[in-house]
Amino acid sequence: MTPITLTEIHVYPVKSLAGIQVTSWPVTEKGLLFDRRWMLVDSNQQFLSQRRLPQMALIKTALTENHLILSAPDMGDLHLPLHPKGGDIINSTIWHDQCPARSVSEDADKWLGDFLGVDCQLVYQPDELIRPVNPDYANADDQVSFADGFPFLIVSEQSLAALNQEMQLNLPMIRFRPNLVVSGCESYAEDYWREISIGEIDFRLTKPCARCSVPTIDPSTGKSGKEPLTTLNRTRKWQNKVYFGQNAIHDQCGSLTVGNIVRIKTSGTSQPPL
Numbered sequence: 001m002t003p004i005t006l007t008e009i010h011v012y013p014v015k016s017l018a019g020i021q022v023t024s025w026p027v028t029e030k031g032l033l034f035d036r037r038w039m040l041v042d043s044n045q046q047f048l049s050q051r052r053l054p055q056m057a058l059i060k061t062a063l064t065e066n067h068l069i070l071s072a073p074d075m076g077d078l079h080l081p082l083h084p085k086g087g088d089i090i091n092s093t094i095w096h097d098q099c100p101a102r103s104v105s106e107d108a109d110k111w112l113g114d115f116l117g118v119d120c121q122l123v124y125q126p127d128e129l130i131r132p133v134n135p136d137y138a139n140a141d142d143q144v145s146f147a148d149g150f151p152f153l154i155v156s157e158q159s160l161a162a163l164n165q166e167m168q169l170n171l172p173m174i175r176f177r178p179n180l181v182v183s184g185c186e187s188y189a190e191d192y193w194r195e196i197s198i199g200e201i202d203f204r205l206t207k208p209c210a211r212c213s214v215p216t217i218d219p220s221t222g223k224s225g226k227e228p229l230t231t232l233n234r235t236r237k238w239q240n241k242v243y244f245g246q247n248a249i250h251d252q253c254g255s256l257t258v259g260n261i262v263r264i265k266t267s268g269t270s271q272p273p274l
Contacts, residue, residue, distance in 0.1 A: 004262040006198050007157060008173065008181035013068055014122075015039040015146045016049035017059045018219060019177065024257040027201055027250060030125075030143045031151030032179060034063060034082070039101065039146040040112060040120045045092045047146070050214045053116055055222040070111070078111045080104060084124050092123055094146060100129050101146075133249060137206040142249050150247035152179045153209055154190055159244065162187035167231045175215045175228070178245060182262050190246045191270040199260035202251040208271045209245040238272035246271075 012019040015036045026033040040048040040056070050056045062069040063082070070078040087102035101123035108122040125131070125145050133142040134149060144151050155178040164170055173181055180198065182190070193205045211232060216224045232242035 002184050004182055004184040004264070006180060006256060006258055006260040006262060007183045008178070009256055009258060010174070010177070010179055010181075011035045011063075012177065012179075013038055013061045013063060014059070014070070015047065016053075016056045016214075017061050017070070018057060019174070020061060020063060024255060026255050027253050029253060030145045031147065031250070032256075034068075035151075035179065036146040037125050038068065038104070039092065039094075039123055039125075040116075041090065041092045041101075041123055042121075043119050045090055047092060047094045048118075048120055050217050051212055053118065054217045054224055055116060057217050057219045058222045059112075059115065070108075072115045075111065075115050078108060080108060080122075084126070087124065090121070090123050094148065097131065097149075099125070099131050099146065101125050102129070137247075138249055150206065151250060152203065152248040153245050154178060154180045154182065154203070154205065154248050155245040156185050156187070156190050157181060157183040158185055158187040159190065163228060163231065163235075163244070166235055167227050169227060171215075171228060174219055175217075176211075176245060177214065180248075180256070184262075188270075188274075191272070191274070192267045193246065193264055194268045195265040197263045197265060199254070199256055200252070201254050201256065202265070203248045204251070205246040205248045205271075207247045208243040209247050210241040211244050215244075236272075236274060238274060243272045243274075 009022050009025050010019045011032050013034050059072045066082050068080045090101045092099045092101045104122040104124050113120050133144050196203050215228050236242050
């Protein structure tokens, strides 16, 4: 029997900007190292995302030993320190969460504002600023960065293949912005998983991922279409939301590497109950 394996790892340094695919990566208390540690906020300190500014998809990110590098069409690259010092405390908001953060620099704010055409500010979450995971789904010491709610999003290749077959399209996995992609299971098998291990790290799959408009945005153009939400509304709808992928919380720090074996420790009924 072919084992289930980890096939892709994606890091998104800045919330809702383009991510980076890697083959091996450290896992910290907050999730993948540098994942969603930066974020854009508006003048009311509300987070900005592709839901409101689809052109955010066009801003590429890169990580070097000392810098976060942002690049965008017709813009010179922006180099930012990987470990910003100082900055003003910003009481930012992600959905219903109050998330303390630190400002990065006026140069970053101007660069991003010029490209996006909005007044915005780049903020950073240093190690000492702790954002707990929603206690309805988490342990007291679980942490998350500026992700919507959980440190990890897990999707199987087989689930995307089934969805693409329903749509008669070939949308890429990156539309769904997972952190971890696995293969070797049945389509939507992850709906039934409750506790798994990948390599030496244990995960709790606590909540299915309700999807918004972001997967309809083509990351290469920043333009929106109707799929996959049209098909998800027909095939994956429950209580007026559509679901694809599973949110997860990790129990240890360590590292993940493409090719790691995925072991299913406990399963349950399908979440959502489709």
